[in-house]
Amino acid sequence: MFVKICGLRTEADVDCAVTAGADAVGFVLAPSPRQVSVDEATRLVAAVPPEVLSVGVFLGMPVAEVRDVAVKTGLGAVQLHGAGYAAEDFAALADLGVPLVRATSTAGERVAVGAFGEEMLILDSPRAGSGEQWGWSELRGQTGRWLLAGGLRPDNVAEAIETVRPWGVDVSSGVESTRGTKDHGLIREFLAAARP
Numbered sequence: 001m002f003v004k005i006c007g008l009r010t011e012a013d014v015d016c017a018v019t020a021g022a023d024a025v026g027f028v029l030a031p032s033p034r035q036v037s038v039d040e041a042t043r044l045v046a047a048v049p050p051e052v053l054s055v056g057v058f059l060g061m062p063v064a065e066v067r068d069v070a071v072k073t074g075l076g077a078v079q080l081h082g083a084g085y086a087a088e089d090f091a092a093l094a095d096l097g098v099p100l101v102r103a104t105s106t107a108g109e110r111v112a113v114g115a116f117g118e119e120m121l122i123l124d125s126p127r128a129g130s131g132e133q134w135g136w137s138e139l140r141g142q143t144g145r146w147l148l149a150g151g152l153r154p155d156n157v158a159e160a161i162e163t164v165r166p167w168g169v170d171v172s173s174g175v176e177s178t179r180g181t182k183d184h185g186l187i188r189e190f191l192a193a194a195r196p
């Protein structure tokens with residue numbers, strides 16, 4: 001089970017997630033209680049070992065700017081949120097050689113782009129990063145490399161995996177003590193629950 005822990009803001013967060021076994025860590029470069037600056041992201045990405053994917057999360061930033069940030073920070077993947085990005089935006093980024101991940105805020109927009117060498121998809125809640133659950137228990141037949149996101153927590157992730165059988169899972173709110181502040185115990189609990 002591929003596990004992404006998103007919204008990390010400190011080196012201690014990165015160390016905790018990596019040590020607990022996360023396959024990917026996310027840094028939010030968009031308005032959010034978890035937002036980090038480009039300089040902070042550069043410092044955090046440098047703390048991520050090569051076997052763990054560092055994902056930059058963007059919402060609406062012009063793709064030329066996303067490209068510059070990806071190059072400057074050394075991000076391993078770019079997660080473009082929302083429906084505002086067109087196919088040509090991905091083409092503009094593809095020559096970066098940076099895997100692209102497009103998150104969709106509703107199960108209806110099943111947009112997948114190349115990532116991790118293969119197509120990848122994140123099916124998220126209508127309000128990304130909100131901690132809100134959505135109708136993922138109704139999801140059937142989704143195949144390929146896709147992550148389930150939206151309202152996951154240590155106490156529901158095992159059931160979500162059993163019900164929906166995703167390729168991976170992605171969490172932010174469910175491993176926080178307060179919005180924007182990661183709880184390292186919850187990060188460890190989530191990873192243990194996702195991989196019993």
Ligand SMILES: O=C(O)c1ccccc1NCC(=O)[C@H](O)[C@H](O)COP(=O)(O)O
Nearest residue numbers: 006032128129130131150151171172173
């Ligand atoms: O996490 C945010 O604050 C955020 C802000 C703007 C766009 C996307 C954002 N997060 C994207 C993620 O990948 C989250 O991990 C995902 O939406 C799950 O969030 P949560 O329901 O809080 O676990």
